[in-house]
Amino acid sequence: MDATSSARALWQARVAALRPAEKQWVAALTVWLATLIATPISQWAGLQMFPLMATLGVMGQASATLAALSHNWSAERISAALMLISALTWLAEFSGTHTGFPFGNYHYTNALQPQLGHVPLLIPLAWFMMLPPAWGVVRLILPERAPGLPDRLRFAGLSALAFTAWDLYLDPQMTDRNLWRWQRSGAYFGIPLVNFLGWWLTAFLITWVLNPRDLPRHRLALIYSLTWWFQAVGLGIFWKRPGPALFGALGMGAFVWLAWRKEARRWRLCSSGR
DSSP: HHHHHHHHHHHHHEEEEEEEEHHHHHHHHHHHHHHHHHHHHHHHTTTTOOHHHHHHHHHHHHHHHHHHHHHTHHHHHHHHHHHHHHHHHHHHHHHHHHHHHHTTTTOOOOOOOOOTTEEETTTHHHHHHHHHHHHHHHHHOOOOOSHHHHHHHHHHHHHHHHHHHHHHHHHHHHHHHHHHSSSSBTTTTTTOOEEEEEHHHHHHHHHHOOOOOOHHHHHHHHHHHHHHHHHHHIIIIIIIOHHHHHHHHHHHHHHHHHHHHHHHHHHHHHHHHO
């Protein structure tokens, strides 16, 4: 047996040894990453299908988030969180597109379908796909303590900030792709600064209401970290937007660095027996 065959056999044996929940996690993560890689390839090939690729990307990451949560949460708990996040974020987006609160004055184009109340149904799913990863990365920074107001405030506030850091990447590229439009150009590469306050406020309120505990923080933090990396490379190199790529890399990267730095320190303390 040559080296390639041996490596393939070893990989197949390891996959076969995984439990069903772990296989679902690996499969969902693989499909999502494959979609991220395929998106710029489709652009190089001249295929004008970015809305479709964005939709597949959201669905892929949402599946990875669901698979990660299933390691610690029951199906009922996941369903309740999904429904609450979807309902609250749809209401926030509906309010935003009709009144300008809390994100500023903007509207969605017809690129993303289907829509309800001029809000693409994909958007609440996009909130769900990224909010739990923000929770996970913050739980590596702030280990879970006994339930109480101080821990709940710190966790909700920092999670909302970690989530909002993602929009440093997202909004400039999606307005470039004409998925939504702002009534007036803003200070951050055309995005009004009030938008980020709206993101933080909405994410804070949802996290406060749900108060998620017993999170599979490592798997969720991995999704957050991979999003940080792929967005930085994609936006900075393939989409030719180095400005938002740099700010997004710094914003999300601060949480990635703090989280894994603290986790590495915990591993060192455990291995030394302290």
